[in-house]
Amino acid sequence: MKTLDVSSADFLDMAESPSYNRLSFGGASVSFRAPVSRFASCPFEEGEIVKVVWRGKTLLIGPAIDLEHSLEGTSESWDIRIYDYWWNLKNIQYFVNGRANGIFAEYRQGTGGSGQEKQATANIRDALSGVLDHAISTALVPIKYDLRIDKDAEIIPFAYSSETYASLLSQIQQWRPNMAAWFEYGADDSATLVIADHAHLPDVVLDLSAVDVSALSLKARPDLVPPAVGLTCNASVISRVQRALAVYPSGASLSQPYVVTAEVDVPGGVKVSDTAGQYSPKETDSLGYDAPRMIVRGDKFPTGTAQWAARVKRWAPALEDCAGLEVAASPKITSITPADAEHRGYSSAAVTHELTSGQINGKSARIKWGRVRVDLRVRATDPPDTVKQYFPEYGGKSGTGDRWIGTLTFEVTTTNVGYASYRVDRAGTVESVSDDGGGPGDDETSGSYDTSALYKNFLFSITFPNSVST
Known part of the structure; x- marks a missing residue:
């Protein structure tokens, strides 16, 4: 691992327009x-891993990315950019890998009075661990x-x-916006991501005796203490989308700066409402949390050469x-075993x-x-100059042209269905499967969903009773 001391005379003599950013x-x-x-x-x-040091203190350890000449x-x-390991987290896809409920493997389904079933919840620490354990176990981060x-x-x-x-870590942060994340580095150059x-x-302690300071400016962080929280619930009822909004504190404006808003989908066919007299309870029969729905779409491989020509142009x-x-x-279609074949499914x-969308x-x-x-094997008569490299073999005259x-080769991810809708629950519940690209029919149910009653405790959990002043 190379070490770059950005406080050294050699660096200051060599570097132009140096900058350090941390978010x-x-x-x-x-x-x-x-x-x-x-x-x-x-x-x-x-991609080389570099240790960046400032006056003996490690600023970051991570890859050199997007080197431009x-x-x-x-x-x-050369324009050089060195990032910490958040770059890996930001640029590598999370693959569910067969876990029953992904990052919510430990979610809990609560129940209320009169047999009423309330929205499921999960522990934030469990959800964060689910993302980070997966990132570490794959040896990518x-x-x-x-x-x-x-x-x-x-x-x-x-x-x-x-x-x-x-992106998953950031989505979790939206539900507890006062969380912060940063890296700490050990004497052995190990990197620890801290989320608090x-x-x-x-x-924060300012030791002015150690720094020559002629002016000091402090900036308030109102974004860490949201003045209001809004929660939108969406439900689809016979092809119409209904929305209801719960706000805390009651009557607060969501147009002011630094408010926090979140959006939740509720079970299909359920009417949503926000009762007068915010947070008053309302019985909702048996609703609760539907596990996330995944839609998989596949495009059946063609049977005729004309259809194959259209598919080649897409590829x-x-x-x-x-x-x-x-x-x-x-x-010729040949099944191959990919490197990630150990992933479930x-x-x-x-x-x-051909798998065109979905997970x-x-x-x-x-x-x-x-x-x-x-x-x-493809052929064309008088192909444009821009694609002649695809046709190296002369096949003779064809009418008035040449x-x-x-020969073209493509590797394609495939599936065994044209359309599938399933739940990421413990059983992998399949709602609909078809061989073509069509979707399921209308199967809405009736019911109602009172956003304010079900989410009162959540709204309180991410706000503070008193404002913070500096």
């Missing part, structure tokens, strides 16, 4: 321009973590699909301008459809994914 739930980075002699290589390699006249330089969160803090499980680790809420944030957009493109014969037989959880025994290699032939 909670956004990571830290150092960037600068490094002039080099003509044709000299970059001081760092793309520039040449202006006789001046040559070499960090440890320290969660300094109230052990009783809860979150309402929300629907998610294909997300990055950082307001009760566990360290005090290779550069061929859109090739008006005379033909597929010479039915392509993989089947070498799930090769009938396969692996709990359902009916919805599978696979991987194939498609080899095609026919050219080529």
